[in-house]
Amino acid sequence: MCRNAERLPPGAAVFAEPPAPIKPDTPRARPRLWTLDPQHHCPIIGTCLPLADLQRIARRCHFAARPDDDFALHVEAVSHARSRNPASEAIQRHLDARYRLAVARFARFKTDAELRDEWLACVARGEVAGPLWALCTHRMASAETLQAAYQRVHMLSHQVGAGLAADTRRLAQLEKENTELRTGLKRELTALRRQLAAAESALGERDAARTEAAELKKRLQRFESGQVMVDLGRRLMSLQGAAEDLASATRRIYTLESTLKDAHQESIRLAAERDAALSERNALEAILQASLPATDDxxxxxxxxxxxxxxxxxxxxxxxxxxxxxxxxxxxxxxxxxxxxxxxxxxxxxxxxxxxxxxxxxxxxxxxxxxxxxxxxxxxxxxxxxxxxxxxxxxxxxxxxxxxxxxxxxxxxxxxxxxxxxxxxxxxx
Missing domain, CATH: 3.40.50.10700 (AF0625-like)
Incomplete structure (x- = not known):
């Protein structure tokens, strides 16, 4: 079907190609992706392989299609699935790992009738992707069962496509109503918060006024009794003593800083004189040693x-x-x-x-x-x-x-x- 997908008009059904003739014999070994009937490649890749996973495989296997062209990636993946190659092997490994539980569940069934019943039960529960991969790669699945699965997935794609537009319109309407309701709710909440804040502010102002009045009454009593003047006098005497101590300490610090600065300058001068004296001494020693005769030569x-x-x-x-x-x-x-x-x-x-x-x-x-x-x-x-x-x-x-x-x-x-x-x-x- 996907061999002619590039020539389909936009919006055409993905499974419009007529199914291939049913093969009478069933392989004994578990089929691989590239051994399946080519008509099953399109529904398997389109249903079982999520678009994000397909894009990762396309980057890893260096597909020719652009990463943002979903349809071109799908067509190229279906083309690679017809033969054994790095891309088809990567898709096989990914689907086996992703749907290992479904594959293990279907592996318990030994007859084609059991597989068909389990497939129909899964579809009734809304499980399609994992059971489809497990059914198509089961060694006991007959061509008739695979054809029935193909037809069911084909019709589901049409039904999903038909219902998607209505669901989209309904979703847009619901989102619009939800936005309006949320906006109205926010306005009501804002008004309630303002009312609550005003009430709390008024209550707080009343309590604060009561507290301030009580504090002023206590201070007035202390002023009338003369206790405030006594406390101020004691505090003033304490501050005067601290100020004198601070001034004395400041004078000592200034004196020490000046002394330290002079000592530092003197040490620098003495060090320079010492270095010059050492240099002159070494020079004189070198000259004296040069003037002494060598006793061994x-x-x-x-x-x-x-x-x-x-x-x-x-x-x-x-x-x-x-x-x-x-x-x-x-x-x-x-x-x-x-x-x-x-x-x-x-x-x-x-x-x-x-x-x-x-x-x-x-x-x-x-x-x-x-x-x-x-x-x-x-x-x-x-x-x-x-x-x-x-x-x-x-x-x-x-x-x-x-x-x-x-x-x-x-x-x-x-x-x-x-x-x-x-x-x-x-x-x-």
Whole structure:
């Protein structure tokens, strides 16, 4: 029947195709969906397989029909049911699982007459889907019984279709009446609620007025007896004491906060001084260790005794810059600067930062040095900006640091040795 379903006009009966000839023999094994007479595929799928289940099977088996086209899904499912394939096997498994109780109940009957009687009883009770599947897949069902079931389902479909329009109209009328009744009931309930709220409000206001009057009477009695003034005086004294305690605590808190802030700033300053002192101490120790001869290596001892020579370039304690320009600083410590530099094999050039020497010599001195050291606390502003701008222009490493003492100089040399510069060509923003 469903082979020509696509050519049917809209609204045509689903079971309009004439039934196929009745097969005389009955299989012994329980029939499967694809072994049934093709005329039964349409009523079985249309009656026994709910639309939602059919849509899930269609998605799983990749039907060609659109998921929202129910008729096309039905036609394609009927087409798949004619042969054994993944779709027909999925429908077979689903119907067996869904109607397993009906299949088990029909399996108890051994004759065609018992099957026919049970089918008619189920139809009389309004049970169609499960009994239809159990009957069509029962091995003892005869072709005549299957044909009678087909005819009954066929006529039921027409009757359901004819009664559906009348039921729909009646349902619409009932829904309209129900909506009107519900609207009227809501209006009545709203009016009753307003009346009840007004009554409760009036009753509550009356009770509240009585309670307020009694409370005012008690307060008036307390005022007349003078008890209120005594209580207010006691409360005022208590509040004054609490206010004094709070003010004293506030002053202590302010004092402690100020002390804590000063202590925190002092701790930061001391920590910075400690770190600077440790750095300078480590630098001085490194320089002293570099100047000590190695007792277990005669060649190393001879090498370190020639501090300031070209051989110091191989010492692991010596800096990679062989010539350093020192601008500014304390003039009285220049000899000690040179002595420390010499222990590391460094040639130290000094410029006083414009005190007695001309600043015009700085570019030539910077060009001839491998690195420049400037103590910011002992250098003029003009010398500082001359050194910084020229080092940027030619890409010369330059270290600006605080502390013009010997230990500060030692720490600065150690930083230069580690590659820590303040200005290095155009790298500084």
């Amino acid at each position: 005669a060649d190393t001892e001879a090498l370190c005794t020639r501090a300031g020579s070209d051989d110091c370039a191989g010492c692991p304690q010596a800096t990679s810059e062989r010539c350093i320009l020192y601008v500014g600083g304390r003039a009285a410590l220049i000899a000690q600067y040179r002595q420390l530099a010499g222990r590391l094999g460094i040639k130290l050039i000094h410029h006083d930062g414009g005190l007695e020497e001309s600043l015009s010599r700085l570019p030539d001195l910077i060009n001839g040095a491998d690195a420049v050291l400037c103590p910011t606390d002992h250098i003029s502003h003009n010398a500082y900006y001359h050194v910084k701008s020229h080092c940027k222009r030619i890409g010369r490493p330059c270290l600006f640091y605080k502390g013009a003492g010997v230990s500060g100089f030692a720490a600065a040399v150690a930083r230069v040795n580690r590659g820590e510069y303040s200005v290095a060509g155009q790298d500084e923003a």
